């Protein structure tokens with residue numbers, strides 16, 4: 381099927397061509413004609429399938445007639461994270477280059493003033509995260525009664541992040557007679573229920589079962605010690621020795637571990653940046669840009685980076701912590717092996733991770749191969765340094781175990797040590813709530829009952845110690861006594877005491 385068969389306008393077809401898209405992806409093929417017929421659509425599709433253009437292209441066609449009125453956006457796209465919202469805006473900028481439409485982005489971490497001014501002039505497309513949208517609404521600067529088309533993207537992610545009550549509120553503010561497009565990578569019962577309530581006789585389009593992993597991804601497991609310093613050493617060994625590694629996203633389950641690992645990697649000369657929900661917007665964008673441009677080779681990230689970010693050339697995804705939600709594994713490793721390229725995913729598995737591994741293998745319907753000893757063999761070999769044990773075991777089994785000729789991996793050492801980002805952290809962000817859910821699977825999301833202050837103001841408050849995220853982590857509390865990884869940095873003069881300091885001041 382061709383784009384010209386889908387019913388898109390001539391102007392849109394020209395933009396598609398200019399963007400270099402030759403054939404529609406399956407989700408585009410299936411969804412676009414229904415969107416143009418003004419039907420509600422429930423799309424089950426992951427990012428990477430072309431689902432953004434599946435709604436931006438017909439929207440552009442439809443918006444060619446009519447005009448935006450002050451403070452009354454014509455269409456509304458809801459996204460769970462700022463990064464995804466910004467990506468949708470980019471898509472509109474790319475594909476809507478000839479349309480001269482007014483597109484506004486309402487996300488946290490950006491001043492209200494500029495956003496207000498834009499809304500006041502009238503916008504055709506409003507792209508927003510739910511919290512910031514409601515803040516604007518509560519300030520009386522925005523009317524949602526002119527919305528003809530509502531798009532709820534990444535609905536299952538919205539659920540994970542605790543945004544469903546906000547979505548329900550927003551739906552009550554838009555006209556009953558609207559068209560709704562609803563996209564989700566998975567359809568858990570809560571999402572199905574939401575779709576049943578808010579979509580009117582929708583067309584269901586589904587492109588791939590959510591639990592599939594791309595054939596282009598080589599997946600491997602590596603048995604490691606649970607002990608943090610040994611685990612970090614095991615990671616460094618992987619980064620130094622993985623063939624074909626050009627860059628990598630390294631996932632941790634907790635925000636604090638993202639920072640610890642990032643600092644440790646930098647200390648050891650790896651060119652890394654960090655990304656997690658406690659960073660302010662500028663720092664996040666700087667980190668992503670540094671990684672996208674190749675200035676930074678390693679992106680240490682929490683689950684905030686697991687979904688939807690379109691970073692075309694990631695050779696490796698490393699699960700430093702195995703994901704404790706099996707579906708996150710699929711999303712994380714989906715950051716590599718995109719657009720037909722070969723990608724690699726390496727998951728570190730420590731004693732105690734067995735149940736998470738079993739859940740993942742169950743979900744993806746296959747056993748993932750071990751690189752080196754299995755966890756049982758690793759355990760049998762009995763503790764010791766993780767990397768040492770792996771090497772010993774490999775040579776016991778006659779496998780290649782030694783580091784190859786000390787060849788430096790790209791990004792290791794000073795050669796590319798650039799891309800240092802603004803790492804100020806303010807403890808805010810809308811994604812924070814979601815990250816609490818993701819990263820503290822057993823901890824309840826913090827209460828959202830305080831209502832007077834704007835969400836953004838609230839989020840900007842310094843983190844309090846009563847939130848689960850800020851409670852001292854039991855595992856890490858005795859940190860000062862943790863055996864640290866060998867620290868090769870020289871403190872003071874180290875062992876090289878200059879001769880003048882050896883002179884006995886009393887001996888003249």
Ligand code: AMP
Pocket residue numbers: 400401402403404405408426427428429430431432433688690
């Ligand atoms: P998405 O799933 O929307 O995140 O899209 C993933 C990537 O595919 C983006 O970089 C899009 O620009 C690209 N893309 C979307 N549709 C097409 C198409 N029909 N042909 C080629 N690339 C596409």
